[in-house]
Amino acid sequence: MASPFLLPAVLALAFAQALAYDPTPLQDFCVADLKSNIFINGYPCKNPKTVTVEDFSFSGLNIPGNTKNKFGFNVTIANVMTLPGLNTLGVSIARIDYAPHGVVPPHTHPRGTEFLTVIEGTLIAGFVTSNPNNTLYQQILHPGDVTVFPIGMIHFQLNIGKGPAVAIVGLNSQNPGFIFIGDAVFGSKPPIPVQVLEKSFQVGPNVIQELLAQFK
Incomplete structure (x- = not known):
């Protein structure tokens, strides 16, 4: 006869695996060794003896990005490649700058949900659900407004204000990835x-x- 604890244990394990998008830490930290030739799911850890405080910091989110391109936007991101201390922690953060009428074209993050906060300007932002409905959820966002784009959903932002706009986004992945639909x-x-x-x-x-x- 099966143990009465077997089914709850299996369900708990399945639920935990479903939530674990990024590797789960097994020690205090695992600073990414970006120069390693070892290929794994993520990055191997640096020797803790070589870790410095700079591995846990990133500068630049206060600096406006260059939006002089055909789409009129710029992303400054602190992910595992620019902030190695994020390795295995499952988070990243970015600043998005928008020129007047600048657009972040429809794209997806295959490995992360995006949480966007408008700091300056006015944006139209939305995402489209998967088949068969393909429902568009769209809204106008002002400074202090927050929205979320679920993992894998195609989403976009458009600056509809007369001046530049700025947003800060958080993602629940150290390396969420970007797939721009047109480019792909x-x-x-x-x-x-x-x-x-x-x-x-x-x-x-x-x-x-x-x-x-x-x-x-």
Whole structure:
């Protein structure tokens, strides 16, 4: 006869695994050794004897980013690559600067949920749910307003104010990843076959070629 404690134990383990997006710490810290040749899920730990206080700090979120690009936005991020002390801690933070009418194009973070707080300006922000509904949840955000983009959902922000805008975002991953939809679909290397794109978007080859040219 199965133990009465077996099912609760299995459910508890499954629940814990479902929540564990990033590696769980097994010691006080595991500062990332970014120069290691060892390939694992994450980064190996530096020898604690070589760890310094600088491994746990990052500067620059107070500095406006350069938004002079075709989309009009800039991300300054403190993740495991720029703040090695975040390794195994499951968090990162970023500053987003928006030029007037600047947009962060539709994108996803495959490994993290995003928590966005507007510091300056006015944004339209939204995300789209998965199939079959593809529901858009969109809102206008002012300074002090907060919104969340669930993990893996396609989302975007647009500065609708007359001046620049600033937001601070937190993510529940040390390396949440960024997949910009346009870059991934029309800028992949090697490119996705044109016939696939024509059939997928139900447009002719001229439209596809025009879009592909934008992402070269």
